[in-house]
Amino acid sequence: MTKIPKSHPRYASLITREQVIEGVKTGLTSIQGLIAQGRGEAFDYLLGERTTTSADKATKVAAAMLLLARQPVLSVNGNVAALVPKEMVTLSNELKAPLEVNLFHRTEERVTKISKLLRDFGAEKVLGETQDTILPGLDHSRSKATRGGILNADVVLIPLEDGDRCEVLVKMAKKVIAIDLNPLSRTARMATLTIVDNIVRATPNLIASVRELSGSSTDKLQDVLLGYNNNFILQQAIEEIRKNLDRQIETPVQLEFDNNLF
Numbered sequence: 001m002t003k004i005p006k007s008h009p010r011y012a013s014l015i016t017r018e019q020v021i022e023g024v025k026t027g028l029t030s031i032q033g034l035i036a037q038g039r040g041e042a043f044d045y046l047l048g049e050r051t052t053t054s055a056d057k058a059t060k061v062a063a064a065m066l067l068l069a070r071q072p073v074l075s076v077n078g079n080v081a082a083l084v085p086k087e088m089v090t091l092s093n094e095l096k097a098p099l100e101v102n103l104f105h106r107t108e109e110r111v112t113k114i115s116k117l118l119r120d121f122g123a124e125k126v127l128g129e130t131q132d133t134i135l136p137g138l139d140h141s142r143s144k145a146t147r148g149g150i151l152n153a154d155v156v157l158i159p160l161e162d163g164d165r166c167e168v169l170v171k172m173a174k175k176v177i178a179i180d181l182n183p184l185s186r187t188a189r190m191a192t193l194t195i196v197d198n199i200v201r202a203t204p205n206l207i208a209s210v211r212e213l214s215g216s217s218t219d220k221l222q223d224v225l226l227g228y229n230n231n232f233i234l235q236q237a238i239e240e241i242r243k244n245l246d247r248q249i250e251t252p253v254q255l256e257f258d259n260n261l262f
């Protein structure tokens with residue numbers, strides 16, 4: 001891994017990039033995962049590389065939705081495995097929800113490596129190695145699903161997903177929670193609820209919200225869901241991008257000369 005000095009102004013972003021590169025090198029992440037990360041980085045830059053107020057609210061709603069679920073399942077792909085494997089395992093154990101490895105660029109080798117990694121981090125239930133059914137209407141590997149897993153789930157968390165499986169899951173009357181930095185992506189717009197945030201920030205936040213709300217009554221959890229609207233969440237994310245861009249333009253970076261350098 002390239003050594004990134006902590007003093008670098010964009011340290012967190014560069015470390016995340018290195019983690020995805022390492023994921024490719026160790027065979028967890030697809031080469032296409034690098035491009036996905038690059039797209040994510042661009043949107044994160046526009047958002048100001050921080051968790052916005054609307055993303056924070058969406059995360060609380062997501063926690064309530066997952067706690068109210070009868071059979072929640074958390075989907076894991078190669079980028080998720082490279083970036084937040086430990087956190088996904090913690091979330092899964094907190095919610096008693098299985099993890100299901102589901103890959104777009106599927107190879108059995110990658111599924112095995114990701115499953116092993118999750119088990120090594122203490123995952124109690126990892127599905128996906130023997131996917132025994134397919135979701136209707138999808139012509140690619142992401143259609144594979146597990147009975148007792150994503151097929152029967154009522155709430156599915158899909159970080160960094162492509163739009164068509166999201167659409168199919170919603171059509172199957174499941175509640176679908178996306179984590180996607182691009183508020184304009186098909187996934188973000190199709191999902192029941194979208195957290196527009198970087199998965200490296202969103203997952204620890206989600207764990208904290210689940211811990212905060214667990215033990216709450218059903219009525220209290222339903223109150224958290226009251227009035228949320230995915231379109232409104234996405235509009236707020238776009239508004240936050242716009243305000244961040246305005247701020248950047250209003251306060252241009254100005255450097256003072258340091259005579260000692262000459």
Ligand code: PTJ
Nearest residue numbers: 032033036037040077078103104105160180181182198199
């Ligand atoms: O491991 P596989 O084979 O299942 O492949 C996984 C990827 C992510 C490569 C595959 O699903 C893919 O190609 O995804 P897309 O269509 O590029 O979509 C990825 C979405 O995730 C884009 O909208 C990105 O903006 C977003 N994204 C990328 N990195 C992050 C992110 N969102 C949150 N956090 C990130 N770190």
